[in-house]
Amino acid sequence: MDRSVPGRIGTTLPPLDVPIQTLPSPELLRNELEMPEVSESELVRYFSQISQFNFSIDHNFYPLGSCTMKYNPKLNDEMAGFPGMSEIHPHQPEGTVQGALQLMYELQRILAEITGMAMTGLAPMAGAEGELAGMLMTRAYHLDRGEPGRTKVLIPDSAHGTNPASASMAGFEVVEIPSDSNGNTDIEALKFAVGNDLAGLMLTQPSTLGLFDTNITEVVQIIRNAGGILYGDGANLNALLGRVKPGELGFDVIHSNLHKTFTQPHGGGGPGAGAVMVGKRLVPYLPTPVVEKIEEPNGVARYILGKPEKTIGRMGGFHGNFGALVRAYSYIRTLGDQGIAQVSEDAVINANYIMSQLKDVYELPYERTCMHEVVLSARKLKRDYGVSALDVCKRLIDYGIHPPTMYFPLVVEDALMIEPTETESVETLDHFIDVMKKIAVEAKCNPDLLHEAPHNAPNSRLDEVAAVRRPDLRWKRSSANIQ
């Protein structure tokens, strides 16, 4: 808005080719519209300039634990860009969009196959919406069986914040279950919490500590015997692709973050997609719509949008984030059966490599083989030199590396969760390891350097407290604007 000059416009407009019609009564019409007035070149320059202030996967390494910031193959974007994929309208008669429905159907089948489940729902538009769908299906299942008293959902203390938030939105009471000293679900605590008010357990496998929960078989037994539903948070699916099927481990429902495991570009905060896969008992409750295939007598297949028998309902205005589904499908067909299994192997090797090189420099809370991510702690640096996980993260920025996930999971003090993903070369990992070692030395010799980091970024540390105290959430004509 600062750059607006009255009369300018950033595009060309087609002339009106129909006769002018009578306008509605003036009291319905708008008198004043304040919107930008800039030329196209100014617009391009502005956005191009501010884009330079961003880190991005194409430019920087993002060892963000739990986010799976893997490289986004450009082919997937091109496939989603075909007019036949991007121009089709969601209300078109099914007979005119068979190609799109076929893609969705095949994706449904492939995701169910990878996770060892019976059926997939593609409607949820992000992981958290997938979680909500899973929780609502759990609720519907118990209500259907005449068990409204099942009001509690058990969630590990290491869980991602969306888990309890989703359970809450589905009307459940959340009970926190601690992890044991090996980073697994604490079985005794679990047994204690389980009663006949149990609706289910939400479990991330591997856990947010990057560790495969080896108590899984017992956990499944306990939950099954108590009549509960086992929900799987599939954010860490990158570790399990082709290695083991969550359905075979005993999960009743699992969501997958297509923007993590199946490489949707993160877009600065989305879009994503949160496909939800279910075992037989929950199939009738899937969110609507799902794609069904009808085999005609002449052998030709026809695809339609169907409504599951006892559906929990619609999760969004239309069929799901189709643009994201095209990209995920394109990625999976590129990897194929061999590539899928290779992903988890490389991801796990990369994470273990980092762990082996940094465990003597930072603290390793759990002395175990990790999966696709490793959680370290900056606790030693805090104790000895007053340098926190936050300081380490901000200093990494000076080296051109995006900080790892910090202060999560909550069960580790000054946590640094590092997930390299399978798409990084050993050279990149070695560079990261070197930098982390350097920072540990800087912590000892020059802690202020870290306290005041970053020094080389477009901004130094931003005052988040002031942002809350004096909210400035939009441009206003009266405010003085310094660019």
Place this chain on the structure above:
Amino acid sequence: MLDAIGVDSASELFTDIPADLLDPKLDIPSPLSELELRRVIEGMARSNAIPGDYACFLGGGSYRHHIPAVVRQIASRSEFMTAYTPYQPEVSQGTLQAHYEFQTLVCQLTGMEISNSGMYDGATSMAEAALMAARVTGKQRVVVLESVSPYYLEVLKTFCDAPGLEIETVPDGVSEMAKDSACLIVQQPNFFGRIIDLKKLSDLAHSAGALLVVACDLMSLAMFKCPGDYDSDIVVAEGQPMGVAPTFGGPYVGIFACKQKYSRQMPGRIVGRTVDSDGREGFVLTLQTREQHIRRERATSNICTSVGLIALITTVYMASLGKRGLQHVAESCYHKAHYAASMVADIPGYFLETDAPFFREFVLECPMPPKAINEKLLQYRIIGGLDVSEHVSNGMLFCFTEVNSKEEIDLLVSALAEIGGAA
């Protein structure tokens, strides 16, 4: 690397997994090269009837507008596209500044005080508005007009059932509201394209102590008075018309704006302007204690990843068209829809309701079921309107935008006449 880790083979890294379940067979096709994949997907794409090849008159929540080339160019910059959620502000100023612009433009268009940086889509925005109204007022009843989109109503039900909110559907002419109502939800224009009396509904809601939630058509706001002018408490919308291709339904972006005093109850991410330790201006995510990563089960919403890139797309579109462009597009939609209405009103067998003003959509009562008409229209290479016969007898909802040329509209009219005549 395996040496450094201290193992002889990768399989030693997977010993935690039960051995009998390890390395299952995957019934998935073998890998495809880029060339082969292109053939497969292009084949699927081409087999669809593509608006553009066909004249298309569908609306009903998703709209076709011309998208200036500059929009796709900027949105596909890898700095925006492959960036992460801006939790580390020092390395995310591009994303944060773009979202601050988005919030600004949403406020200016809707006439509201504050906005968040996007929800999944218009339907879930509306559902979250109901949940927010319940939080703000402490009441459990959600009153909604029956002329709100049936798709949005379904999503509302999905979100409101579990927390125990009661949904009451009322006719557009409702004159009374229960005192235990948290909100009155209306759609402007309504799902059937008609402009509703927002002044009357605003007074009704507020005198019952309820919040007014308006689900609006953003493009109409370039021409018609905005919800902010009617003392609306929460405004939601589908951001898709602002530069997002129909993409078979998603990803889109949910607009969510409200009065400043409700800021702490608003769901989703919010970007705020501040300064850094050197006094330079910068942007950060703010009021984060509302969100799931901090508040967990007491968060305002479970939303985490939303639609950052789509918010950017709409920002560039709105900035590119700007004041004059948006007015021109909105007026083009209006004149084309009214031109079409005047032509179809003359076709025998078809009936057009004229009880209220409309913007760019209207319902036409047809001489036979819409499904049959649409099948025949395909032969003219026309994708016809939305079948709304569940709500209006043999009703079809037609939409007209600046991308429908006069030739296309005339072709539609003559096709409808021929089809109706043959009935």
